[in-house]
Amino acid sequence: MDIYVSQLFTGLSVGSILLLIALGLTFTFGQMGVINLAHGEFIMAGAYTAYVLGDHLTTQVSILVALPVAFVIAGAIGLVLERLLIRRLYSRPLDTLLVTWGVSLVLQQAARDIFGAPNVSVTSPSWLDGGLTVGSVTFPYSRLFILGLVVVAVGGIAFYQGRMSQGRRMRAVMQNRELAACSGIVTGRVDQLTFFIGSGLAGAAGVALTLLGPIGPSLGTAYVVDAFLVVVAGGVGQIRGAVIAAFALGILNAFVEYWTQASLAKVVVLVGVVAFLQVRPQGVVSLRTRTLA
Amino acid sequence: MGRFRGGRVGGAAVAMLLLAGACGDKADEPGAATSDTGATTGAADTGDTIKVGVLHSLSGTMAISEVSVKDAELLAIEQINAAGGVLGKQLVPIVEDGASDWPTFAEKAEKLISVDKVATTFGGWTSASRKAMLPVFEKNKALLWYPVQYEGLEQSPYIFYTGATTNQQIIPGLEYLKAQGKTRVFLVGSDYVFPRTANKEIKAWAAANGMEILGEEYTPLGHTEYGTLVNKVKQADPDAVFNTLNGDSNVAFFKQFKDAGLTAADMPVLSVSVAEEEVRGIGPENVAGHLTSWNYYQTTSNAANTAFVKAYKDKYGQDRVTGDPIEAGYIAVYLWKAAVEKAGTTEVEAVRAASGGITFDAPEGLVTIDGETQHLFKTARIGKIEATGLITEVGGSGQPIKPDPYLKSYPWAAGLS
Numbered sequence: 036m037d038i039y040v041s042q043l044f045t046g047l048s049v050g051s052i053l054l055l056i057a058l059g060l061t062f063t064f065g066q067m068g069v070i071n072l073a074h075g076e077f078i079m080a081g082a083y084t085a086y087v088l089g090d091h092l093t094t095q096v097s098i099l100v101a102l103p104v105a106f107v108i109a110g111a112i113g114l115v116l117e118r119l120l121i122r123r124l125y126s127r128p129l130d131t132l133l134v135t136w137g138v139s140l141v142l143q144q145a146a147r148d149i150f151g152a153p154n155v156s157v158t159s160p161s162w163l164d165g166g167l168t169v170g171s172v173t174f175p176y177s178r179l180f181i182l183g184l185v186v187v188a189v190g191g192i193a194f195y196q197g198r199m200s201q202g203r204r205m206r207a208v209m210q211n212r213e214l215a216a217c218s219g220i221v222t223g224r225v226d227q228l229t230f231f232i233g234s235g236l237a238g239a240a241g242v243a244l245t246l247l248g249p250i251g252p253s254l255g256t257a258y259v260v261d262a263f264l265v266v267v268a269g270g271v272g273q274i275r276g277a278v279i280a281a282f283a284l285g286i287l288n289a290f291v292e293y294w295t296q297a298s299l300a301k302v303v304v305l306v307g308v309v310a311f312l313q314v315r316p317q318g319v320v321s322l323r324t325r326t327l328a
Numbered sequence: 329m330g331r332f333r334g335g336r337v338g339g340a341a342v343a344m345l346l347l348a349g350a351c352g353d354k355a356d357e358p359g360a361a362t363s364d365t366g367a368t369t370g371a372a373d374t375g376d377t378i379k380v381g382v383l384h385s386l387s388g389t390m391a392i393s394e395v396s397v398k399d400a401e402l403l404a405i406e407q408i409n410a411a412g413g414v415l416g417k418q419l420v421p422i423v424e425d426g427a428s429d430w431p432t433f434a435e436k437a438e439k440l441i442s443v444d445k446v447a448t449t450f451g452g453w454t455s456a457s458r459k460a461m462l463p464v465f466e467k468n469k470a471l472l473w474y475p476v477q478y479e480g481l482e483q484s485p486y487i488f489y490t491g492a493t494t495n496q497q498i499i500p501g502l503e504y505l506k507a508q509g510k511t512r513v514f515l516v517g518s519d520y521v522f523p524r525t526a527n528k529e530i531k532a533w534a535a536a537n538g539m540e541i542l543g544e545e546y547t548p549l550g551h552t553e554y555g556t557l558v559n560k561v562k563q564a565d566p567d568a569v570f571n572t573l574n575g576d577s578n579v580a581f582f583k584q585f586k587d588a589g590l591t592a593a594d595m596p597v598l599s600v601s602v603a604e605e606e607v608r609g610i611g612p613e614n615v616a617g618h619l620t621s622w623n624y625y626q627t628t629s630n631a632a633n634t635a636f637v638k639a640y641k642d643k644y645g646q647d648r649v650t651g652d653p654i655e656a657g658y659i660a661v662y663l664w665k666a667a668v669e670k671a672g673t674t675e676v677e678a679v680r681a682a683s684g685g686i687t688f689d690a691p692e693g694l695v696t697i698d699g700e701t702q703h704l705f706k707t708a709r710i711g712k713i714e715a716t717g718l719i720t721e722v723g724g725s726g727q728p729i730k731p732d733p734y735l736k737s738y739p740w741a742a743g744l745s
Contacts, residue, residue: 038563045555052553143387152391154579154609166589175587178555247587248552249579249609251392253428257550257576292556297547298519300556 050285057265062233065272075255076142081105081241105238113234270318381440383451388428404661475656479525500708501621510567517572536740592617603651624692633691703731
């Protein structure tokens, strides 16, 4: 019985990590149809921000400070990318794929040149050490922190898109770009803001990931495929869809891995997503429109 | 219309620039001499230089470990050149990046041998990279010096193995665990040839020596999600974990192991791929108290090591650390030099014939090349990781062990090779 509780929690935790890295991508991919393969490098930029701040601030607060700072830094890099390159390639998804892949290689090598090829370590704060022990099951605080972070992030985005005018403009542009432009929304500015937020969320994800995994130049490559998986399975641009897909995939992964092995679990999850997309190619949640396009 | 066309050309041009820049970055390694001076054709040792290849992963998941080995080999080459070179000729290193991709290792090896015509190559880390390079070196009858501990069951005539084989690292590790009373062990490893073969050997030893293997789990290389695996380990409740994970996975595993409330005192993890360099990436606080099995530590005390550590830190930074594969890469260069000087030529068959019995005062102690197996006599040392990030010796064989890659001298290993 205990093992099922542990595994369920692990599944939720894996799901929360998947959601964290995919949240930013739902914006950029969903909003603008931009296949951003450099998304993993924004995660890496966030992780390195945590490392640099960890050197200068005390361990206890550095992660909390690092979250907003990484958001801004990764968002800024995303903004630069958008202004210089992506805005010229909006209607050409294959070209953006190639360009962003090239940018990801450049960013990886830049990280290697600045910080060195070996992994660097970030000490997690002592208030995140250990876990909550209920009976014989331990819930590590670092994983609880990430779950909490994801809840706050999703809540924040829901509030932003629901209640704030900027957010509503973002939804409008996503649903029907031409009509939004006709209604007087400057779509170019909304796109910039969307890309900033999407990349910033990736940066914040990178900070959270320093609690659990390695921090190195190829950190992004480990996560970018999973991020796309969640976004596509959840329905492009749909936050609700991404949430459902992320947790479903996380729990599926955790239980299949428990019953078999890690490699097989990855295979089963991939096959599952492919099979699901055959049945429902638009993803879990999709926008119902009457447009012909 | 004109603007549209311009945009397309502009976009393509930018993409080209970025790709070219990304590719260009990889080939140029700071600190390595490239072969644009001296001979571009002909045999490796014409004129007054000898070209040698250095082939490691400088990018990708294995870069965290291999870049330091490359640095150690370049240090040795620099020291040898300063002392007059080999046979009076200066060594010119040609550095290539295997990019943590095994086919790339084979491809670059072919390039170093056929195009650059190097006298010998120092390279590889994972057994997968070595297995990919083996046919290339055997086909071309060129020499590879492989500086990393591995799973044994191999003895290529064209590879010199300066890292430990099974009976010099894995078996001493198991013997130490048994002596400490840890008889129920869980095996955790990355999913490729080294951990799979090593675990076969471990299970054979365990069956013959009264150790119970409670579980055997594999994760893909680069895997970072260890929640489920740690749950499985906790459920099995072993006395110790034998860890053959490689690369980034070790960082994630140890962080999540500690988060689950498992301590080194209750359930020590004995690793064979975690050295001082990896400890820096994991964070000493996550791994302190756990065990390692190697043949060399930065703390190994002798005159050769004091000089080596000082030279390495002086060249690469005081915050850098040395470890077993780093030291094995360093001595590989010196051992090749000794073999070449004994043979009087860099010609491969002569070097091979001359290599048996060569000794060297290495930072790990005295090592001898075993001409028959082309491995080294090495002393096993069991270490405990300290909170400072360094590893101190707590046990081991006390004297060099004869290499036995096919485990022929062990009756329990009869069914393995």
